[in-house]
Amino acid sequence: MTRGNPFHTRTSTKTRKVSKWGDRTFLVLTGIGAAGVVGVLVAVGVVLYYGALPLINRDGLSFLTNRIWDPENNVYGILPFAAGTLITSAVALLISVPLSIGAALFLTQHAPQWLREPIAQVVQMLAAIPSVIFGFWGLIVIVPVMASTVNPALAHYLGWTGLFGGPTDIGTNILTASIVLAIMTVPTITALSKDSIMAVPRTQTEAAISLGATDWEVSRRAILPYARGGIVAGVVLGLGRALGETMAVTLVIGNSNGVPNSFIAPGQTIASLIANDFFESFYALERPALVYAALVLLVITLAVNVLARFLLARFQRGMGAKVE
C-alpha cells in the first residue's frame, strides 16, 4: 500500500461535520467485535484455569508428571497422554515432512506448468476434509491393513529395536494414529513449503545452474537452504494441528491408558483422553481433571502456534516477500 487507507489520517474527521454520531457508534460496534476476538482468546485460558482449579489446588504441577490416571482412586496424572500426544505428532511429522517437501519441490520445479496449480489445489482439499471423516476412513481402510500386514512386518523386521513389541493383531495403535495425522498435516506443510520455495529469488537458482548444478543440486543447495525458514514455520504449524487433533486420533489410536511402550501398541493422547472419558466421567474430580488436561493441551498448542507465527513473520521479513 503506497498511499495508505484514508481512514487512518486523523484529520479527516475534523474537516467534516456530517454524522459524527454515526461514525462513533460504528467505531464502537466494530470495536466490540475486535475486542470479542481478543476477549474469546483470553477467556479460553482463564475459564479453563478456573474450571481446573479444584484439581490444580490439590495436585498442582504434579498432575504433569504423574504416570497414573485412575479416577476410581482419585489419582490423576497426564504424563502417559502427554507422551502419547508428543510421540504421535513427532512420528506424524517424520512421515509428512519429507512427503510435503518432496511434493512442494515437484509442484514448483518439476511438474509441467499447467499441472502445478490444479495439483496444489487438490492437495489443499485434504485440509478441508472434516477430521472425523479422516478417522472413520482410517478405521475402515488403514486399521485392517495395519493388523494384517504392517504390524507383523514391523515386529518381524524391526522387533530387535524393542520399539515394536507386543501383540501385532491390533490395528488401532500409535503408529496408525501417526499415519492419519501425517496425512492431515501434509496440506499445511506443503502449502508453506511451496510458497517459500517460490519466494526464492530467481538469481539464486540461476547462479547454481550456471555453476553446472543438476536439478537436484539446485534444489538441495540453492533452493532448500534459502526457503528453510518458511518450511520450518510450516512444519511447526503442522505440528500445532497434529497436537490438538481429536476425532481422527480417537478413532484409530486404540485408547489405552498406559505409558506407551511400543509403536504398534494402543495408546492415548490428551485430546483422545478427553474425547473418550468426558461424557462418562462420574467421579468428583474427574471433570476438573479433564479440564486441566484441556488447559495443558491449550498451553502446548498455543506455544507451538505462537512459535510458528513468529518463525513465519521472521521469515517473511527476511525474504522481504509476501508468503501466505
Place this chain on the structure above:
Amino acid sequence: MKLKFDRYTRRKLFSRGMTVLTGATVVIVLLPLFSIIYETVVLGGGVLSVGFFTQNIPQPCSPHPGVVCQAGGIGPAIQGTFIIVALAALYSVPVGVGAAIFAVEYGGERALARVISMAADILSGVPSIVAGMFVYALIYYYEPAVVFSTFSGSLALGVIMLPIVMRTSEEALRTIPNSVREAALALGISRWKTSIRIVLIGALPGVLTGVMLAIARAAGEAAPMLLLNNGALHGFTGINYVSQNMALLIYTSAVAGYQNDVNLAWGAALILIVLVLGMSILSRIVLNRTARRWGQGT
C-alpha cells in the same frame, strides 16, 4: 556386468532419480485423498435415497440370518446440524465481520490491527476439543442445567468459526483499493456509510464465502458435539436440549460398528464432504474474482 558411469552422468542420473521421487511423493500424498473420496462416494452414495434425508436414525442393528435391519435415514441429524451451525453463525458472523472492519478500516497498519489479526490466528490454532472444554467450563459455572445442550454446542462452534470469519473477511476487505474509500469520502459520505455501503458491499462476495467456509468447517466438527451435544435421541427440540448431529453420528456409529448405522454414517460423510469441498472451491473462485475486479487478481 558392472555398469560404470563417469561422475557427471552419475550426478545427472541421481538428479533424475530425485525428480522421480518428488513426483512419487505427490502421488503418495494424493492417494489418501482419492481413497477417502472414493470410499465416501461409493459407500455413501449407496445409501442415498429420499428416505435417507427424511427418516429417523434407526435402532442399531447388524444383519443376521433372520434379522432384517431398518435402513432408516439421518433426517434429524441433518436438521440438528443445520440449526446448530446457524446458531453458531448468529454469534460468530457479526463479531467476526465487525472485528475485520475494525482491523482494516480503523486499525490499518497500526499495531492494534496486527494484535487483532494475531489473536484470530492464534484462536484458529486452538484445538476444537479445547474449544468444547472451554464452553463446558464456562456454562458449567453459570448454568449447569444447560451444559449439555444444542446451545452449548453452538457456542463452541461459534468459537471455532470466529477466527475463520474474521480472517477471510479481513482479506476480502483489504482487496478494496483505498482509492474507492477516498472517492467516497471526497463525495462527503460519512466514514461509517463508506465502510458499510461501499467497502463492505464491495467485499461482500468474499465475506460471504468466508462465512460459508466457516459454516462448512463447523458442520464437520465432531469433537465439541461429543462433549456438549451428545446422546440425543431426537433432532432439534429446543436450544436447551441436545440434538442429533451429522458429524457426531459418524463418530458414534464408527465406534459402535452396527452395520446399518455405519452405512448411514458414510452417507453423512458424503454430505459433509460435498459441502466442505464445494465451499472451499467456491470460495477460491469468488476471492479470485473479487480481487481481479479490483485490479489485484492473478
